Amino acid sequence: MNSSIESVLAGPVVEEEIHLTLVELCHVCNVPEDQVRHWVGEGVLEPMGETPHEWRFAGASLRRTRVATRLARDFELNPPGVALALDLLDEIESLRAHLRRLAGGGVR
C-alpha cells in the first residue's frame, strides 16, 4: 500500500455556502440528469429557478440526492416511490429527534 502526505486542506461547507446547478449536482452524485428532473417533478428536490437551465439546488440537496440515488438503485424505486420513501424517512427522523430531546443515550 502506498501512502502520501498532503498539506492542510480547507473547503466550503456545502450546506451553508454552495448552490449547485443541475449539471454539478448530477456530477457530484453520479446520477443521470433526467433522473434528477423526474425527482424535481415529484417534489423530492425543490430547486430555485424556473427551467432546468436556471435551477439552483441548495446545499442540503446533496445529501437528499445521494439517498434518493441509493434508494432508487437498491430497491428499483420509481420517482413516486423515492418521494414516498424520503417523506417517510423525514418523518421517522423528526420522531427520532423528538425522542432524543426527551431521553438520554449518546449523540445519535
Added chain:
Amino acid sequence: MKFKDYYATLGVERSATQDEIKKAYRKLARKYHPDVSKLPDAEARFKDINEANEVLHDPEKRAAYDQMGSQYRAGQDFQPPPDWDAGFEFRGRGDDAGAAPDFDASDFFEALFGRQARQAGGRARAARQASGEDHHAKVLIDLEDAYRAAQRSIALRVPVVDPQGHVVLEERHLDVNIPKGIRAGQHLRLAGQGGPGFGGAPNGDLFLEIEFNPHPRYRVDGKDVYLDLPLAPWEAALGATVDVPTPEGEVQLTVPPGSAAGRKLRLKGKGIPSQPPGDLYAVLSIALPPADTPRAREAYAAMAKAFDGFHPRP
C-alpha cells in the same frame, strides 16, 4: 482468505430459484439498508447482502460460484483453484446496469470476480476526455471540534489502477480544517481532491460528510445540544444556582423554584456556534438521596409528615 457462503448470507437454499433469491435479497435489503436502518451493524450487513446478491442474481456468476463452492463451508480457509472460472464468460460489471457503483467488495469477492470487472471499467473511462469523478467519504469528529475550529487528520483508502493495470489500494492521508459551527450531516467540499481527470480534464472534488462521535454527556439535534442535569430534590423545589458543563466550559445556570423533572432550561446561543448559533438545553432530572442511614430515614419520615396532604397519584 475465508470462504463465504453467499446462500447462507441471503438465507436461501442452494436450490433457490432466481425469484426466491431476489425476494430474499430485497427483504434483507429493506431491513439493513444504511439509509433506512439504524441498527448498529446495518452497514456491514448490507455490504455482505449486496455482495451475495451481486453473485447469486447473475446466472453466470452463480453457476461459476456453484461449481467451485459446493465443497466448501463458510469460514473455511480458501484459495480459488487455478482456472476455476475456465469455461465461463463474464460480461463484467461495466455492462451491468444494475450493478452498484459504490459496491465495496470483500477480498473473497475480489479474488473471484473483482479484477476483470474493475479493469474493464477503468479502461472504458480512460478512453475519452472527462473530468474526474467526485469522491465521497465520511469523517468522524468530536462535538467539541465544532465549537472551536479544529484540524483533523483522516486516512482514506482509494482503489487506483497502477501502470501494470492492477487495482491496488492506496492510502491517502489528508489534514483537513474543520470549520467552526459545522453540524452532523453537512459536507465539506475539497476542490480537486477527488478522482483524476482524463485527457487533461480537471480532477473531481472530494466531499467529506461530517458525523459526530457519540458523546457520553451531550446529545445533538441539528445545531441544538442537550444534556441531562440531575438535581437534588431541594434544589428542584427551592431553586438553585448550579454549574453546567458546556462544550466551551462551565457556566452558571439558575434553576427556578418548583422545577419538575423533564423541564428543559435553555442556555441561549450555547449550542453549536453556527450562524445563528444553536441553543444548549439542560434537561432536568431529580436524583433521590439514598435512605441508608438512620438520619436519612428520619429526614424522609419528617418530609412525609410535613407533606401530609401530598398525593403523588391523583
